[in-house]
Amino acid sequence: MPTTRDQDIELRLLIDAIFHKYHYDFRGYATASLKRRMGSAMTRFGCSTLSQLQDKLLHDPSIFPPLLDYLTVQVSEMFRDPSYYKALRDEVVPLLRTYPSLKVWVAGCSAGEEAYSIAILLREEGLLERTLIYATDINTDALKRAEAGVYPLEQIALYTQNHQKSGGHSSLSDHYTAAYGRAVFDKSLRKQMVFSDHSLATDSVFAEVHLVSCRNVLIYFDRQLQDRALGLFSEALCRKGFLGIGSKESLRFSVHREAFEDFVPQERIFQRRSEA
Template identity: 70%
Template structure:
């Protein structure tokens, strides 16, 4: 692509993101532009558009297009118990402190299809804490939220889920928590009874409850610095006194505007604790 065409494509991308914000109130202006460019490139093929301007025309004039485009802009593929050492650290370092609370509120921000939500619910059940816990699972993609709430996953993914679960220090078998049928697995309703699924944007929405633990893993890497700082400010404000924050393996608080609000707790697994007095 020539420099002129690339510059034009960058302008078109900014105009599309502005159009989405003004028409549908979804704010992608603080997302990493390189990541959006890759996703939009794939979307152009799907929608049979030669340019982003053509896609913008469809987004503005065909109400059916935007929900489909949202799938390209937001959905992240994850695994249950992704990065098992993170869940081992939760079991050994965080859970003993969570036990001291009579009830628990946990926020999984950017929950996508729900892999992290079900992983935490199973871990908490294994540790005897699920009965006193409410897990808030949020995302901006309504299709992803519906998928997460259903608790249904392709059976082909379960082998990897099971391996991660075993390596996370599991006290049970993952198969104890789901029923397999017709090439899919359905996680038990007893887990979902402790989950609340809700639309929430880290770009535009505010804090909605006081949490003991916030998990937002592999989401901030798709944000530019200002939006990262906004999201981290929400997490700081939502956490109770000495609450915990878990980030993804490639994410850090070190250079954020809110680094001074947290202590490193299990740094190698990106688990932080809100400082006293904040």
């Protein structure tokens, strides 16, 4: 029976193997979260130890794409935490209106629910046509699903409730077509989006943006990787630009805390300081 120390060693070796063979860097992800997800992956791939999973991974590259779904969090919903989107609508959008054009970065977009939520919000506020939304993730399969904009119809009732609670001015059904048990969101929304592979662990800033929304991603990082990601967001944001993070996330202990000031603190929305 492997000891906890043995399992920790196996996990480090597995993560190192993924980095060296597939060039995905999970070395800064929180250990407890990785352990839980790799435990589920071991069951999926019929392995009794992480060492067995590593052996399969090194000798069978077809294992990696499905394993990536365990390593990256794929749980989301449209207008998740509606009060966050209500705060964006009521407090942030009036200031975004002052810019002739806008760029928004949705980091860790998964299958695209957050990106479409922001696109719909901006359309309702008359800003989408002058906005470019960068939706990024390290999981290329998730990005393909995001770009398709297709979601199970059974999820739409929840999405609709969230949208209404967020202060939506339209019906969510105005933005998708339902057929064969699926909801396909309008191509006109995707015209304003760029879906791209980007790693907060290894990649650099690619554009200056007015809003970064990265929700429920930092909680899976260790402190060092959180600081790296927040440094990227600070660097990407224009002066007085906005950062939104998850309800269980914080800037309190980050080395970049002084780069931001509270804007809507109860919704974890911050504004980059002019002098940052």
